[in-house]
Structure formats: C-alpha cells, structure tokens
Amino acid sequence: MPNHLPLPLPLLEADCANCFALCCVALPFAKSNDFAVNKPAGTPCENLRQDFRCGIHTRLRDTGFQGCTVFDCFGAGQQVSQVTFGGRDWRAHPETRGEMFEVFPVMRQLHELLFYVAEALTLPDAAPLHAQLRGALARTEEWTRADAQALTALDITPLRQEINTLLLETSELVRAKVPGRKKNHRGADLMGARLAGADLRGANLRGAYLIAADLRRADLRTADLIGADLRDANLRGADLRHAVFLTQPQLNAAQGDPTTKFPPTLTRPTHWTKPSPAKSSPTGV
The missing domain is CATH 2.160.20.80 (E3 ubiquitin-protein ligase SopA)
Structure with missing residues (x-):
C-alpha cells in the first residue's frame, strides 16, 4: 500500500507535546483489565502531571493502564488545543474546560474519518470512488476548522454514514482483486x-x-x-x-x-x- 496520504501525516498523528492532555481528562474510563482505576469524564487522570505529561508513560502496561497504550486520537488533541482553542489550555483558562472537553470526542471522530478516507484515496483499486472520497475528505476537513460552538452542535451521524458507505465500497473494490x-x-x-x-x-x-x-x-x-x-x-x-x-x-x-x-x-x-x-x-x- 502506498504510504503517501492526501493529508500530511502529522495532521493525523497524535502530537502530545502540543495537546493539553485531553485524552487524560475529557474521556472517562472504568476499572477493568485496561484501566487500574475508575475516572469520570472531565476529571484529570491521577497520573497527569502539571506539564500535561503522563507520570507513568513508560510504565503504563506494567501499572494497569494498558488501555492508554492502545488509544489514538488521530491528531484531534493538538487540533482542539492549538486550533479550536488557539493554544489556551484548560488550566490557565478554566472557562474553556467544559466546551473543550465536549469538543474533543467530536474532533476525534472527525480525525478518525479523515484517516480512513485518506487511506482509501491511496488505494488504486478504489479509483472509481476517488472523486467522492475527495469530496468527503474536504467536507470533513472543513468541519475540523469549525469553532467550538459549531462542533458541539454537530450531528456527526449523517457524515459517518456517508463515509462508511464509501469505505465499504472501497473495501469491496480492493478485496474483489483477491481470487476465490x-x-x-x-x-x-x-x-x-x-x-x-x-x-x-x-x-x-x-x-x-x-x-x-x-x-x-x-x-x-x-x-x-x-x-x-x-x-x-x-x-x-x-x-x-x-x-x-x-x-x-x-x-x-x-x-x-x-x-x-x-x-x-x-x-x-x-x-x-x-x-x-x-x-x-x-x-x-
């Protein structure tokens, strides 16, 4: 599979240095094989340091936080932190907390969709769908640049359904080349x-x-x-x-x-x- 994507890879990869640890605060997790403790949404993880870094990052699997090692925001964290909220962090600007934590899961879904559509556009067998995929990519990318109020009001379901249909058609075209x-x-x-x-x-x-x-x-x-x-x-x-x-x-x-x-x-x-x-x-x- 070609490794050239129609969007720069850094946009779709987590850049924790430019994120205000949104996955460690905005999202909830329950005590299980994946997480050692319960944590409600909007509450900082007990391992989060003041500099927004994880205090046990190199020991996550050994300390019961395997779930953290398999999470990927697809670059949504830095997009929310540096673009949507212009670099204002939720500690220095507590008035942003509620809205920022509400926007992050929406942005994460948008970036995940971008990731899949971008991959579909690298697949030669999906060429008959490339025009539709490029249109879906452009509309999704435009939403990632919307302001916080628009993002919290976004009903992402129709967009997910539209893109899922295109991805399913992409899959069928690619897999059709396999004999038998x-x-x-x-x-x-x-x-x-x-x-x-x-x-x-x-x-x-x-x-x-x-x-x-x-x-x-x-x-x-x-x-x-x-x-x-x-x-x-x-x-x-x-x-x-x-x-x-x-x-x-x-x-x-x-x-x-x-x-x-x-x-x-x-x-x-x-x-x-x-x-x-x-x-x-x-x-x-």
Missing part, C-alpha cells in the same frame, strides 16, 4: 478463535471480535479490518500487508513479533516479543 471465495466474518464473535495459519486473504472482518484469537501465521493480506477488535490477538508470524483500514491502535492492542508483517505506514509496537516456536494449531474457521 472470500470469508465474511463481519461483526462475528471470534474471541479466542483458533485461526493459526488461516487463509483470510480478502476476508471481511469489519467489526469482528478477535480478542485473544490465535492468528499466528494467518494470511490477512487485503483483509478489511476496520473496527476489528484485536486486543491480545496473537499475530506472531501473521501477514497483514495491504490489510485494509488497519490502524496503529489495533496493532498496539495485539501481540506480535519480528516476523509479523504489516503496512509500512504503521510501526512495530515496543511490547511485541521475540518469534514464538513454530508450533501449529488447527484453524477453527
């Missing part, structure tokens, strides 16, 4: 599924629950993974090259090793391990 019958596991419950070595080329895995699934050495080339839950999925030795709509948070949530292959636009998570033994297990689908 493709597996359809859209929204399927595949938690813990034994899929080691499975041929999932061109499969529809949109929104599938692949939590703790064994995908060792599975062939996921050109599979549609938009919204798939890959928490603790075993991707050691798996081939995800040219996987459609695969994101960095999905890789971060999974388990992999140096033999795992993935698109060049993504980076290898630091917690991935050394190659696992070449022991096979039967496929379940």
